[in-house]
Amino acid sequence: MIAIDPEIAEIFNAEANERLDRIVETLLAIEAGEGDAPAGAIDTMFRDAHSIKGSAAMVGCDQTRGIAHSMEDVLGTAREAGALAAGLVETLLSAADALRHAVTSETALEGDLPAPELAAVAAEPQAAPQRQDERRSIRMPTAKVDRLLEAVGENVVQTRRLEHVLRTSLGANGDERTSWELGRGKFLLDELQRAAIDMRTLPLGSITAAYPRAVRDLALASGKEILLEISGTETQLDRVILDGISDAISHLLRNCVAHGIESPAERERAGKPREGRIALRAEQRGSFVAIEVSDDGGGVDPSVLERGTDGGSLAEVLSKPGFSTASEVTDVAGRGVGLDAVKQHVESFGGTLVVDSEPGAGMVVTLLLPYSVALMRVLLIERGEQVFGVPLASVEEVTVVGSLLTLVGSESLEVHGEAVPLRDLATLVGAQATELGPQPRAVIVMSSRRRQAVACDRVVGEREVMLKSLGKLLSGVPGYLGAAIIDDGGIAPILDPAFLARQIAGTALPAVQEGSEEPSAPKVLVVDDQFTVRELQRSILEAAGYRVVTARDGREAWSQLADDAEVQLVVTDVQMPEMDGIELLQKIRADPRRSAIPVVVLTSLAADGEKQRGADAGADAYIVKDEFDQRALLDTVERLLVLR
Amino acid sequence: VSPHVRLRLGGESYALPISGVREVVDFGDVTPLPGAPRTVVGIRNVHGNVIPVIDLAGVLGLHVDERPAQILIVEDAERVAGLAVDGVTGVEVISDSIREIESPRLTGAVLLDGALVGVIDLQAVLAAVENERSG
Numbered sequence: 001m002i003a004i005d006p007e008i009a010e011i012f013n014a015e016a017n018e019r020l021d022r023i024v025e026t027l028l029a030i031e032a033g034e035g036d037a038p039a040g041a042i043d044t045m046f047r048d049a050h051s052i053k054g055s056a057a058m059v060g061c062d063q064t065r066g067i068a069h070s071m072e073d074v075l076g077t078a079r080e081a082g083a084l085a086a087g088l089v090e091t092l093l094s095a096a097d098a099l100r101h102a103v104t105s106e107t108a109l110e111g112d113l114p115a116p117e118l119a120a121v122a123a124e125p126q127a128a129p130q131r132q133d134e135r136r137s138i139r140m141p142t143a144k145v146d147r148l149l150e151a152v153g154e155n156v157v158q159t160r161r162l163e164h165v166l167r168t169s170l171g172a173n174g175d176e177r178t179s180w181e182l183g184r185g186k187f188l189l190d191e192l193q194r195a196a197i198d199m200r201t202l203p204l205g206s207i208t209a210a211y212p213r214a215v216r217d218l219a220l221a222s223g224k225e226i227l228l229e230i231s232g233t234e235t236q237l238d239r240v241i242l243d244g245i246s247d248a249i250s251h252l253l254r255n256c257v258a259h260g261i262e263s264p265a266e267r268e269r270a271g272k273p274r275e276g277r278i279a280l281r282a283e284q285r286g287s288f289v290a291i292e293v294s295d296d297g298g299g300v301d302p303s304v305l306e307r308g309t310d311g312g313s314l315a316e317v318l319s320k321p322g323f324s325t326a327s328e329v330t331d332v333a334g335r336g337v338g339l340d341a342v343k344q345h346v347e348s349f350g351g352t353l354v355v356d357s358e359p360g361a362g363m364v365v366t367l368l369l370p371y372s373v374a375l376m377r378v379l380l381i382e383r384g385e386q387v388f389g390v391p392l393a394s395v396e397e398v399t400v401v402g403s404l405l406t407l408v409g410s411e412s413l414e415v416h417g418e419a420v421p422l423r424d425l426a427t428l429v430g431a432q433a434t435e436l437g438p439q440p441r442a443v444i445v446m447s448s449r450r451r452q453a454v455a456c457d458r459v460v461g462e463r464e465v466m467l468k469s470l471g472k473l474l475s476g477v478p479g480y481l482g483a484a485i486i487d488d489g490g491i492a493p494i495l496d497p498a499f500l501a502r503q504i505a506g507t508a509l510p511a512v513q514e515g516s517e518e519p520s521a522p523k524v525l526v527v528d529d530q531f532t533v534r535e536l537q538r539s540i541l542e543a544a545g546y547r548v549v550t551a552r553d554g555r556e557a558w559s560q561l562a563d564d565a566e567v568q569l570v571v572t573d574v575q576m577p578e579m580d581g582i583e584l585l586q587k588i589r590a591d592p593r594r595s596a597i598p599v600v601v602l603t604s605l606a607a608d609g610e611k612q613r614g615a616d617a618g619a620d621a622y623i624v625k626d627e628f629d630q631r632a633l634l635d636t637v638e639r640l641l642v643l644r
Numbered sequence: 645v646s647p648h649v650r651l652r653l654g655g656e657s658y659a660l661p662i663s664g665v666r667e668v669v670d671f672g673d674v675t676p677l678p679g680a681p682r683t684v685v686g687i688r689n690v691h692g693n694v695i696p697v698i699d700l701a702g703v704l705g706l707h708v709d710e711r712p713a714q715i716l717i718v719e720d721a722e723r724v725a726g727l728a729v730d731g732v733t734g735v736e737v738i739s740d741s742i743r744e745i746e747s748p749r750l751t752g753a754v755l756l757d758g759a760l761v762g763v764i765d766l767q768a769v770l771a772a773v774e775n776e777r778s779g
Contacts, residue, residue, distance in 0.1 A: 154692035386676065431678035468694040470677075470687065472723050473773060477680045483687055483694045491675040491689050 008539065009107040010461035012059050012532040016103045018464075019048035021190070024096050031089045042084055045092075046075040050575070052099070054604065055532040057625050061106040067099045101183050142239065145199045152189075152196045153466050159189055161489040197372050200240075204282045204291070205233030207246045211253060215278060218257040225264050225275040226257060232282035237289050238372040241349055245291070245367065248342040252293040252365050253278060255339075260297035260363055270360065272296065288351075288393060289371055294364040299357040315343060315355040315365075342367075347498045350376055350391045350467065350481050352447070368393065376467045378484065380460035380492055381443055383425040384433025387460060387492040389484055394497035396444040396451065397550060398459050398535070400542055413442055413453045416549050417564040420444065421504050422453040428503045429479050429495070447497035452504045462531075463487075467494060479503075522641050523547040523564075527557040527572040527584065528602070537571060540630050541637065554579025558587055561594055569641060571600045571623075571633075574610045582610075585617040598640035648738050648763070650756075651716065652730040654706040659738060659754065660764045666717040666724075668732050681776040685728055690717060696773075697726040703772050704749050704764075723770050738763075748772075 023045050030041065053068035071092065078084045163182050170178065212228050219226040261267075261276030268274060281292045305314065318339050342365075343353040351369040370376055370393070378389035379398070401413060401422070413422040422442060426433035442453040465484035470477065479499045486492050524546050526537045538548045549564065551557035553576040561567055570588065572581040579587075581601060588594050601619040603610045611622060621636045648659040649668075674686040674697050685697040697715055701708040712728035719725075742752035742763055749772065751765040 150692070157689070157692045426678075429678040431676070470694060471696060471725075473725055473770065474677070474680060474684065474687075474696050476774075477677065479679050480677075483675075483677075485689050485692060485694070489689055490673055491687050491694060493675070493677055493687070 008059060008532065008536050011535055012055050012061070013103055013107040014462040015055065015530065015532050016052050016064070017100065018462075019052055020096055020100050020103075023048050024093065024191075025194075027089050027093050027096070030084060042075060042079050042082075046072060046079050047575070049075055050604075051530055052103075054573075054625050055530055056103075056106075058533055058536055061103070064099060064102040064106050067095060067102055071095050071099065097184070097187065100187060101180060104183050105179060142200075145196075149196045149200060152193050156189055156193055156466070157485050157489060159185060160487050164488045197238075197375055198236075200238055200372065201236040202239050202242055203233060204235045204237060204242070204289075207242055207249070208233055208280065211250065211280065214250065215253055215257060218254060219261075222257060223263060224257065224261050226261055226278060227275055228253070228278045228280065230280045235282040235284055235289055236371070237369065241369055241372075244345055244349070245369070248345055248367070249280065249291065249293065251342060253280070256293065256295040256297065256363075260295040260299075262298050284371065285368075289369050291367045291369065292364060293367075294362060296362040299359045299361055299363050302359045305357065305359065314357060315339070315353045318355055339365075347496070348481070350393065350494075352393060375464055376481075376484070376494070377462065377464050378492075378494060379443065379462055380486065381425070381441070381454075381456040382458040382460055383456040384431050386431065386433075387486065387490065388425065388429075388456075389463070389465065389492045389494040390443055390445060390454070391481070391494065391497060392462060394445050394447055396446050399442050399444065399453075399538075401440045401442050401453075401455060415444055415451065415453065416560055417566065418451065420451045420453045422455060423504050424455045428454065428500055445497050445500055447501035450501055450505075452501055454500060465492070465494075521545055521547045522568045523549060523566045524637060525549050525551060525557060525560060525564075525567045525570045527551045527554065527570065527576070527581065529553055529573065529576040533573065533602075537633065540633055544634050546637070553577055554581060554584035554587075557584055561588070561597075567597065569598050569600070569637060571602065571637070573602050574604075574614070582613045582617050585614065585619060589618045600636055600640065646738065647735055649716065650733045650736050650761070652733060653704070654701055654708040654730070656706070657733070657756070657759060657761045658764055659736070659756075659761050660716070660718070660727075660766065662735060664718045664720060664766045666719055669715050669717060669726070671712050671715055671728065681773055683773050683776055688715065688726060690726070693724075695724055695726045697728055698769070698773055700727040700729060700764075700769065703769050718766055718770075720766060720770065725770060725773070727769070 026041050026045055049068050049072040053065050053072055056062075056065035056068055074088060074092065074095075078088065163186065166178065166182065208230050211230065215226060215228040256278045261278070262270070262272075264274040267276065276295065276297055278295045279292070281290075281294075283290055300314070300318070304318070339353075339355075346353045346367050346369065349369055351367060354366040354368065355363065356366075357363040370391075377392040379392050379395050380387050380389050382388075397415075399413070399415065412419040414420070424433075424436060425431070436455055437457060440455045440457060441459050442455050443459070445452050445454055463484075463486065465486065467482045467484055469475075469482050470480060479493075479496055481494045481496045483491050483493045524541050526534055526541070526548055527550070528534045528537070529552055534550045534552075538550060541548045547566075549560060549567065551560050554572070555578040557570070557572065558579065561570075570584075572584055574581040585599050585601070588597055588599060598620040599618070600621045600623060601610075601614040602623050602625055603614065604625050614622065620640055623632055623636060647662040649662050649665050651658050651660065669688075669690060672688060674688045676686040677684065677696075680686070680696070683699045683702045685699050687694050688697050689695075695717065701712075708730070710730065713731050714729055715726040716729055716732065717724070717726050736756070738754055738756070742754050745753045745762075747762070749765055749768050750762045753760050753762050755761070
């Protein structure tokens with residue numbers, strides 16, 4: 001077993017808790033009778049338990065692994081049966097509590113506190129969630145809900161503070177009971193906070209009712225035949241966000257009618273059906289909601305698309321004020337009208353605007369919005385002894401700026417073969433800070449489809465925070481979406497990724513490919529859908545001198561292999577969304593240019609089938625997750641690279 | 645005739661109408677906010693809300709060496725802020741007429757216990773910080 005790096009422990013803790021939150025949420029929904037445990041829900045819970053088990057095994061949290069394993073077993077049986085027995089909900093909730101406790105104690109910096117036995121937890125009385133009658137509702141002023149949310153927020157902060165004070169004063173000698181009570185209190189408060197936030201949300205359907213009629217009228221007036229399809233109206237969004245985007249969506253729909261969909265005659269000439277289609281779709285993606293407005297009209301001019309690839313994203317090009325009046329693009333005049341306003345609006349909530357278009361085939365505008373303005377997932381980073389938050393939606397990855405790369409004189413960092421401008425966070429925001437250490441961290445931030453590397457001293461970890469406004473007095477200070485109160489009662493300003501991008505673009509020197517990087521260090525591609533696992537492997541491999549790139553699933557890995565000819569070895573997990581590890585392996589073996597790349601498959605001990613499938617597909621080596629250790633990984637990688 | 649909060653700042657005594665004062669808190673942990681106006685010391689967590697803390701001495705043009713000990717949380721119709729002060733000495737009803745004096749940040753001055761006490765113009769102080777931002 002390896003000693004847990006505190007940073008990894010933190011990340012593991014955050015990830016496990018997030019998965020546990022989802023499991024508990026699903027269990028409560030099942031119990032409340034919102035659907036009788038659909039197979040999908042069981043499957044998701046199974047995956048979550050499985051993932052926690054896998055990470056726990058890798059970071060050496062044995063107790064966590066054990067409990068997660070039991071949960072996985074129970075859920076696995078339920079998955080096969082296609083249903084969850086009613087009595088199991090209670091048991092699984094208890095197990096989730098025990099698991100949370102185990103995660104907390106095993107990732108504590110000093111001394112592992114023993115978790116109470118499962119049975120002891122099960123004996124603890126469980127607060128039965130209120131069964132709700134969906135048909136009844138109450139109306140109340142929104143200010144009341146906001147006051148509740150605020151009061152809950154204050155409680156959360158106070159509790160975190162109390163916990164911090166207690167843990168600090170108890171130190172390593174903290175007794176089991178205190179720790180357990182604290183964990184329990186935090187869990188209950190989390191539930192309360194979630195419930196309060198839920199009260200602020202409304203379904204998208206609450207603002208879409210007027211759209212079909214508006215589109216129909218506009219289409220008639222412009223002599224076009226158009227069908228509007230709306231789906232995902234049940235998707236919940238924060239009331240504040242909904243209010244704000246209602247105008248934005250009607251604007252996008254108007255654009256589709258006026259400038260996207262062609263006249264019936266034109267469509268027939270192009271071999272399309274006379275009737276054009278506009279689709280408004282919404283779906284939840286993690287803690288984000290994606291709202292997509294698409295049409296099957298003419299799309300943007302190819303010349304515009306080209307500008308999109310040269311000078312930033314298509315969204316950026318189209319939303320440049322005054323863009324549509326440019327003479328060379330008269331045929332798409334209007335496609336960008338007002339898009340800058342939409343973009344600014346979306347970004348002010350910590351969201352992103354993405355535009356895709358295929359000439360002749362249409363255009364898709366996606367608004368990626370946080371589920372709640374109040375709650376935001378951020379990555380906390382430290383620079384000059386001050387903690388800042390970056391919205392997780394914009395963070396692509398975190399990397400170590402190698403010691404061979406000098407920050408002075410070299411303004412970019414190589415990320416997956418691409419030169420990404422690198423700037424010191426302190427310089428970007430104008431903070432006082434001592435010089436960066438020898439191995440600063442770089443957060444790769446994606447904004448408006450542009451990557452930039454932001455250098456900081458340390459990565460603190462992921463948090464779900466309440467985003468607070470800086471208030472009217474500071475509303476003009478550029479660079480921040482707001483601020484959040486963190487664990488110890490301190491404050492972390494939350495950075496605006498769009499601001500970082502603008503600052504970097506403003507100071508950008510021509511991208512320099514730094515030549516100081518040692519060319520002989522072999523590059524390893526690590527593929528895993530879990531952040532913890534990826535970061536753990538990355539830190540081990542990088543410490544041993546390898547260059548490491550990562551991918552979240554097989555599909556991403558495959559596109560990286562296509563872009564980056566330098567990858568000399570792949571380490572991949574098996575179970576992943578989109579494209580799994582075996583499929584990735586098959587693709588590599590089938591491609592003549594890449595078939596010789598050694599592939600190490602990371603597999604669970606129990607999954608014998610995986611090993612066989614891997615062997616059939618041509619894996620070079622296996623590492624069993626449950627027996628994972630640093631030496632085994634390094635030995636295997638070294639052996640395979642020497643053979644090559 | 646209205647109650648005022650009396651405060652100390654840079655060895656001098658000031659008063660502020662109590663109507664605009666919400667509470668008094670210890671200086672505590674104030675987080676710097678890079679990019680904020682110079683007269684903003686930082687932001688502070690007050691009961692779970694993020695409040696900008698204003699260097700009142702700086703706004704009034706005083707030179708103060710010691711670190712402020714307390715923060716007066718003030719508000720008007722649309723703004724909330726903390727004013728960093730050396731200390732709050734109490735609440736006093738000011739019955740004497742306030743004399744007009746030449747100062748852009750004071751509504752006037754009043755003679756209390758034989759000393760001239762400046763009455764702070766909250767609106768002017770907040771406006772000064774806002775203008776610094778936009779200027």
